[in-house]
Amino acid sequence: MIDKLMGKIQKTGAPIVVGLDPMLSYVPEQVQKKAFAEYGETLAGAAEAIWQFNKEIVDKTWDLVPAVKPQIAMYEQFGVEGLRAYEKTVKYCKKKGLVVIGDIKRGDIGSTSAAYAAGHLGRVQVGSKTYAPFDEDFATVNPYLGSDGVKPFIEVCKQEKKGLFILVKTSNPSSGEFQDQLVEGRPLYELVGEKVAQWGAEHMGESYSYIGAVVGATYPEMGRALRKIMPRSLILVPGYGAQGGKGKDLVHFFDKDGLGAIVNSSRGIIAAYKQEAYEKFGPENFGDASRAAVEAMIADIRSALG
């Protein structure tokens, strides 16, 4: 899957991920109304609204980008019905040829991580049958529990030819509270980065490892250091746009050949029609606004990479 992702990045010339994190407040009124007319103002209605919203954005952007990253929390907040919209979104994006990164940030003790890994990236056995319940291509994983919480995910990736992005340095303001603490003179995130590099070296695709890392766009200097520490790991970079990261901050996350990182934007793309720059599209053409925002992001990143 890492080879498919790298191939698609090169083919599109867009090291970009569309973050499908649909807050209900992003969904234009006409889409909400239609969903509520069919399912009522229920959790199923909310799920239908975010699914139709996603579908339109995917239909308008799938040919420009290699990958999408649905944030499962935005679906899970609507309970089981919301998770059904997540499942549908994953399936639809895969059908469109997109690589799907499930932003699930799971991580637990070994046997429990194995269950998450099976449900999201692998298969479960039910009697004589096997199923791949959520079936994302990649998943994000929280490393706080250490190697034995991560290894079951790696095992499943090995079997299924899928991949991971391990949280190393997150994009949020208080990420430094624990991640930046100095351990023998070096920040904890570097220690985590070294583990990722080690796991990564052992699990290689053609040129990059299928064990990648998450490093926030909001911390470009740390991105530079981590790029060196994890030479074979693709870096997934959240925090572009709405969270404050800009194209020129991103160069440090990339290798000299312009590869090695893939940048996520969520709100900046999916809620583009709400921004001044794209308001001319109007809520009825929100998908076209998203396409224009993707095109602008591609231009920004290409120009930063020179």
Added chain:
Amino acid sequence: MIDKLMGKIQKTGAPIVVGLDPMLSYVPEQVQKKAFAEYGETLAGAAEAIWQFNKEIVDKTWDLVPAVKPQIAMYEQFGVEGLRAYEKTVKYCKKKGLVVIGDIKRGDIGSTSAAYAAGHLGRVQVGSKTYAPFDEDFATVNPYLGSDGVKPFIEVCKQEKKGLFILVKTSNPSSGEFQDQLVEGRPLYELVGEKVAQWGAEHMGESYSYIGAVVGATYPEMGRALRKIMPRSLILVPGYGAQGGKGKDLVHFFDKDGLGAIVNSSRGIIAAYKQEAYEKFGPENFGDASRAAVEAMIADIRSALG
């Protein structure tokens, strides 16, 4: 909710949580067969099997214990159908008067944590209606992203009178890899413990805070230190039984009055019928075996607490 939990611990005299972590391999054949006869060997069939398994265990143990802790991964591995069994389990346990601790270990950047918090402990708005999708009483939270990843959970707990258990020192063998790293001479988990103590002091129930901590039974000396660092926080102690923790190791997690901690056992209780000590019950009476295992655990912990 912390006051309800503390009240129930005192009333039952059992600082014990039954971990509802149903692997399909724990579910006796007759229960699986019946579920598969109705739903086929499908994800819905697996979900029905674990739900019926849970129901029997809850029916046989609810009067002995204050709380249950379903581990969401064991449900999530069966996809949306599995999560429906999780939802049913939470609802059923609450109807039985049990306090439900959702072992979800979620944690993300602020706006995303807010979505998890709304979906699990709070409410979501859909048009003019509000819903409480999963509606657990407590949830476990991963602190790796720092304060702004935890605070949205605290906010929802304040509104809904619910509670949290923050991962401080987990029970698994490699938990030390990052959690034990020395920061200015002290392990990182103590730093996290101090944060928990601070959040805890600001969010008090009658005698204990509704911001508690997870500290593994497998690390009793660290439990002793953390008990002092977080004087107002209830400690949720996983790792008893199958993971190696014993009653006598647990005293350090408790206060002098025998309160301050609540010990979880999962496999040791729910799969008791598979152990030599309880095999006389046979798979057909697995619920009675679980009841006997709970009684033995209560006796073990009471004798350790003296």
